[in-house]
């Protein structure tokens with residue numbers, strides 16, 4: 545069956561010859577089984593070339609907040625496309641970005657009143673890192689140059705974002721290219737978060753004079769294996785950062801906008817960070833778009849004379865299409881009670897995870913909002929085989945997954961229905977059981 549201009553075989557042949565895929569071992573790609581060819585996507589469903597429809601179980605790498613081609617988001621982008629596709633906010637202003645900035649500031653935790661627009665999660669983080677560094681440099685504390693991050697952290701793939709990353713396999717190769725950071729134990733580790741907090745507190749008390757900011761993924765370390773930790777850790781971290789006047793960067797690129805059951809993950813802890821990074825679902829998963837929210841205090845630290853300017857920007861900053869999509873995403877979250885749906889679907893997920901935890905060969909099962917993870921084994925890490933076997937079995941059963949090593953996780957659209965969720969959980973449960 546051919547829906548497009550090229551046959552599936554022709555597409556795979558061209559791809560094998562010319563496309564370099566992300567995080568994809570070359571040999572597996574060249575010599576392995578023929579990859580599925582995707583023809584279209586709608587809601588939680590992906591349609592393959594052979595006509596089969598499979599459920600997108602990982603939200604297209606976590607960007608698919610409202611499912612594919614959500615009608616309200618699509619309409620908003622179509623309308624905006626007819627008016628103005630792109631003008632960067634370089635010395636000019638437009639309604640789309642001004643109104644979105646105001647809206648994000650109103651929704652975000654208190655005090656985050658300034659919005660810097662960029663175009664993906666890594667740049668949203670890069671903005672925060674550079675603004676924090678430059679703020680101290682030109683506001684009386686130039687020795688505050690270092691960043692503290694957590695073991696197992698993932699903040700994106702630019703060199704700046706990799707510098708604050710903590711996943712050995714992904715990040716070690718680039719160590720010599722990166723700036724030095726201080727890494728502390730993750731609160732998601734054993735036995736609980738309090739020992740990790742003590743390590744963080746000790747470090748900050750001893751070295752805050754040289755530290756610009758602490759960066760964390762609030763509640764869930766995503767790419768590190770969907771590792772989760774208690775909101776209390778964030779509360780305590782905020783308190784110590786306040787006491788020592790160290791900035792706190794909350795990277796909500798993955799967890800933001802309803803994924804955890806609240807609009808922002810920081811809300812679970814009742815805290816306001818000094819920087820809050822958003823991307824992925826911000827554009828409803830249509831295209832890259834990002835925002836870094838910060839405080840008036842930090843913004844004011846860049847005034848006074850032109851040499852104090854934040855010398856940073858990207859070609860597509862404030863992209864009106866992205867702004868239109870983001871408005872429609874926020875409309876949808878409000879008008880369609882998306883958080884209400886997350887609460888209901890999270891109950892289904894909770895019951896399923898409890899049943900999975902009892903399967904022999906499952907090491908752990910954990911959840912935060914509409915993120916569910918089943919950890920199969922502890923031994924071989926990211927490159928181990930069990931996760932890949934489960935993914936292959938899941939695809940046979942009609943679900944598209946992309947495990948992180950031996951961590952099978954589900955990150956469906958927040959708009960997934962009861963029936964779709966039931967189907968997703970049945971199929972993945974079946975795939976896990978068949979593989980163990």
Ligand SMILES: *Cc1c(COP(=O)(O)O)cnc(C)c1O
Nearest residue numbers: 664665666698699700766797798
């Ligand atoms: C995905 C991710 C990023 C990077 O986003 P990109 O758009 O892929 O650059 C940054 N931080 C977190 C927590 C992420 O999950």
